[in-house]
Amino acid sequence: MELRQLRYFVTLAEVGSVSRAAVILNVAQPAISRQIRLLEEELAVSLFYRTGRGMELTEAGHLLMAHAPDVLLGLKKIEKEIGELRGIADGQVVLGIPPTEGHFLVPPLVRRLRAQHPGLALKVIEAFSGHVNEWLVGGRLDVAVFYKLANMQQLITDELLTEGLYLIGKGGLPTDDTPIGLDEIQSMELILPSRSHGLRHLVEHAATQRDLRLNVTLEADALLTIKALVEAGEGRTILPYPSVHREMEAGRLTARPIRREDLSRTLLLVTTRHHPLSLASRVVVREMRLLVRDLVRSGGWPGAVI
Incomplete structure (x- = not known):
């Protein structure tokens, strides 16, 4: 019994049609029919009834189908483990x-x-x-x-x-690379995620440690929404650099570093x-x-x- 014959058999048993199995396996229909015939000759039983509706399993076919998928799965696992021994990652x-x-x-x-x-x-x-x-x-x-x-x-x-975090504002504002402290930020209108979000928790915890109260005027959990609101001039936000680098390069947003000792x-x-x-x-x-x-x-x- 060849591995190829077993794969053809399982696919044909699942779809019940030589033409559909040929499409899935990307082989010609006669090749599938020939391998199934060779498999039946080797086992000395018929595995399928050929009907006008397609291919239906015989009793022997059902018996083989009860074991064949597990055999193929086991072989696939062996191939994977051997591939890992050879340093092949897939x-x-x-x-x-x-x-x-x-x-x-x-x-x-x-x-x-x-x-x-x-x-x-x-x-x-x-x-x-x-x-x-x-x-x-x-x-x-x-x-x-x-x-x-x-x-x-x-x-x-x-x-x-x-990583340090940045105070993000709309484009067109004067560029200032001087780090800013949370004490200067607390009076600004901020757009931040809700309190269930890790970033909001981090920012508020840092503010509480310094006995500061942030002025959060809008909440939005979607990053794209937050950036769109800031672009529109509805407030500022606090984000890491990767989340705004494209908008900064396009001049749509500005970023000023927050003091690392205040927030990182x-x-x-x-x-x-x-x-x-x-x-x-x-x-x-x-x-x-x-x-x-x-x-x-x-x-x-x-x-x-x-």
């Missing part, structure tokens, strides 16, 4: 990342992975820091990038960088102890580390230090 890796960093980090990460590991498929899920712990432990994510939280149990963390945060690369990392996941972890290091050292991430 399969899907699910990466969780906040939207403020996703559009900045994911495109160059994808370019690196495609160039060096073409068999690796990356799935990206936008995830706020508050959800990541649960999603990692539950297996929804393989790897995550998010900001340091108080509760980091059951997680394996690697500090990527510490640590970006982490996180996995969980609950699930061992595949070779593909380890590759994503390594490439993300290298990407962040290169961005910081080249000046491509202003306000950040390794």
Whole structure:
């Protein structure tokens, strides 16, 4: 019995039509019919009834179908494990990342992975820091990038960088690179996420430590909405550099650094102890580390230090 024959058999059993199986397998119909005939000759039984409605399994066909998918799955697992021994990273890796960093980090990460590991498929899920712990432990994510939280149990963390935050205003304002303190910001009309958002919690905690009360006049949890409101002159906001770099280059927004001793945060690369990392996941972890290091050292991430 050949592996190819088993794959053809399972596909044909699932769709019930040689023509549809040929499309799925991307082979000619006679090739499928010939391999099924050889398989039947080897087993000395008929596996299908040929009817006007298509192909239907015989009793022997049902018996083979009860085991064949597990056999194929087991062989695929063996191929994957042997590939890992040879250093070949393939399969899907699910990466969780906040939207403020996703559009900045994911495109160059994808370019690196495609160039060096073409068999690796990356799935990206936008995830706020508050959800990541649960999603990692539950297996929804393989790897995550998010900001340091108080509760980091059951997680394996690697500090990527510490970044300062910026006071963001509409375009056309005079450029000022002098760091500003929270005491100067407290009287400004601010547009911030709701209190369930990690960034809002960080900003308000820093203000409370200095006995300051921020003037939050608008709340919006969508990053695009916050930036649109600031562009329209409805207030200012506090964001990291990656979330506004395109708008700054286009002159639609301005950014002034906030004093690091007043406000900063640590970006982490996180996995969980609950699930061992595949070779593909380890590759994503390594490439993300290298990407962040290169961005910081080249000046491509202003306000950040390794």
